[in-house]
Amino acid sequence: MKLLKITPRLLWGILLSMIASLLNLYLPLLVRHFINLKQFAWSGLSKKVLLLGGLILIGNLLVSSLSDYLISSEGDRQVRQLRLRLQKQVLRLPQKYFDQQISGNLTSRIINDVNVLRSFLTETIPAVVTGCLTILGTMLITFSLDWKLTLLMLLVFPIDGLVTVPLGKISEVIADQTQSSLAALTGVTSESIKQIKTVKLNKTEEDVFAKNAREINKLYRLSLKGDRIAAMIGPLQSMLSFCLIMAVVLYGTLRVKSGSLSTGTLGAFMMYFFQIIGPINNVALFYSDRKQMLGATRKISEIINETAEETAGKEQLAVAPGSSLLRLDQVSFAYQDLPVLEKVYLEARSGEKIALVGATGAGKTTLANVITRLYPVAAGRISLNGQASTDFSLEQWRGFFSVVLQENTIISGSIRDNLTLGLNRKVTDQELWDALALVRLEEYAKKLPKGLDSLLGESGKQLSGGQRQRMQIARACLRDFKFLLLDEATSNLDADTEKIIMTALDRLKRTKNCGQITIAHRLATIANSDRIYFIKNKTVVASGSHEELLEKVPDYRRYVHEQQLKEKR
Template structure:
């Protein structure tokens, strides 16, 4: 996948955050409050120094106690408010990112999803954005307060005792030497982990969506082994992350403890010879702790930042992909009177499927496509739906190239009933009205569609009627019931062009009777394109096209083809029996 190979940089990360239209005012207010809160925490060691060096019970007055308490409480409250504001920005950014990625997925062409498992796409929306969310919401506010705390402490320490401060800086090059290579390694490991997470998510989603297939063929052991391999890969990369973190924390802790020992040792000598007060040494240690804690956090931030760069690369890879092409014409008024294929050639990747296909379908005509499996019949329907762009030739509606017509307007006039109608989770009503906005239909329209599709034959027997939940992919419904819901959906859209892809091929005789009657009603007065395996659905077609290996080898009525086309006659006798 291209998005997996996308390399990210700090600039791309910032550009990605900017694209979410982050509220700068809220951000800078949060930073300002963090600065104020940090300034409050920086005053406490100075007060402690003054208190120790000039200890006198007479100094312990109520105003001083109130001042110290107020500084503590005020600093804590301001820190809490600033953290909330920065966290809100992080949550807002991630929400916008998820909305952007989700909207992008809905605009990508079908060819992308042909090559990408749905679980991998889900991982981009959920897992990758969660990594960025974790960085912005949890680590970034700590980074800001940490930077301010370290900067302020260092400045004050130089004023307190510049010699002791220089000793403290011994740890800086050592820390950088440790963090940089470990951070680089973490970025690589994190990328691998996220890629494996996406692949694993896709695999288990595919397995669970076809749970009946798995159980029917006793494939539990196979799927368990496949799943365990994916889990093993996740474990392997998870442990590599753990090793890096396990090295990072104790190394940083050791470095800091070494610095503390140096400071205490050298500071103790200075106190002993009278060149430093005890209060100054205590204040120095308090400031040192205000530096040590953020420094440890900086190491964690750097590893999380490298993770976020990997996630940014994948998200940017998605956002930079080309959208499904829409037409440039405006105010197009389509009558859908004539659909034409003009020398159309097409294939998937580098494999040709159709070659120089030409035909015309007019309003109130029924056009059938017949031929061996894999000959390209369903591909013709995919091209009409504009799932793909033709290699050469053109497809027109009313002499207008379909690629020039706005997609939403073009597809609104097309209805499609597949061999197995797609059903979404929700109610029967949700499925019938799927894709339509409120106001584009009435309850009377739904009732009419239900009646015309013979869906009422089983809906009326359900306790909740049309509000019955159908389950994931319609598992609570029979094949015939799902087909009738699909036909009701087509009736409600009232399409000008109706495409039927073997719509009755997998039904029992009773279901076929209901579905067949519904289809006959639905086909009236429309341009109808049919892919059929049953003789009864094609003998009365206005024209039949025989497709063989992607080529149109014959056309005519059933009687004409039986008389003139040897392959059609043989195919008909083999597939349907003689009529």
């Protein structure tokens, strides 16, 4: 097992558990002594034996408690470490990995599969080790007491094996399928909760319910299969054990009657018999538990072995203060087999506002994602002041950009939490209020009873779409950056508010001497750009000012015309 380890603490726990098992082995011998007594007298040996029995019970209690605590706490510690490792790994995985995942399935891997490993480490391993010891110790003692009765008792192994081996194999498969089914159910449930508004507005409650019910039913059917196996294993084992006990009792009684066995020894045998039934079952289940653990390990390892984004390993490169030039040369990119960008050329300078314009699906957002290295380019070069983007560590490179995305990136938390997200410097309240004022949110925040510390709800549910966009712009403006990248960042605002904010951003661009890269369809947002890159057929087909493009590029004229028609509607 690679993910969880056998540590000294765990070994101590198992050792104590073994001591407790050994202590338990002594108790039937004490009982045998009492049964064999001709007459009970509260003195001498009997007193000593009773005292010893009491001490063994108390010792067993203490040792077992300590052992349980050591094993469980070690399991918790290792599960914590594994979950932290998984969380760290998940955060480092490339964007393309998430494009192919259902977040709920991933969550289930991190939560449910790790629990399977925990139970193997803290339950199966100790149970099997102590079980083997109990079985071995019992056999040694019972052999020394009466080998014939022991041989009869030994029949429990093949009989138990007859039940647990074939049924255990089936339950292994069921357990593996159950884990996958649980992951799928977590996936669909979390998706339907996340998309509840879409579900309601599209009146797809029944469809979503049917989809989720399919997963619930699949899990139910698997659980029923598991229940059937468990319902067979338990009673079958009990019945076979009962038959065997009867055989031991009958044979033992005959031997007692014939005088070749003492009543005490028969009593001790019965106790030993009951004592090893549990351990035998645990040992028999080891194989299927191990299979289940291997399945969970495989699924977790798939995440851990995924190649992470290359984040570190490079020195911070010195970047001269002042003006910067971001340049894309012959950049190409494809999502798996879908080429989206081909030989794109682009330049953005400090103090400039450039715009990426093109029909929907043209590849504008993809271009922004490639610039910020969310996806690696397939060919070509992206550089800052002549230095290739890949010469910079990912962290340093992403630090050059402050991005406002098309999608909602408000986190659950307060206004302050959202504004300071990812900021690695201390900010004063005044700076936060200034940022809010820049996007015209100051009045709104002032009216809230807790001001900057007011909570915004999950994903900013308590804000309007426009307020959410403005909050994200305010957050972006607070960061230190060389280029502000706005991807449809003002699409939800009314024309007047957008104009006010764009004017404020222009001012910010001049005072901070940063560049601005805007992706937008609305003409008013892009028309005053220093340079517009018009994207069509996977590449930049023309660049220039709005007026230049209108004059020289028929496709751009057509695009603008269509856009004007849309905006008039």
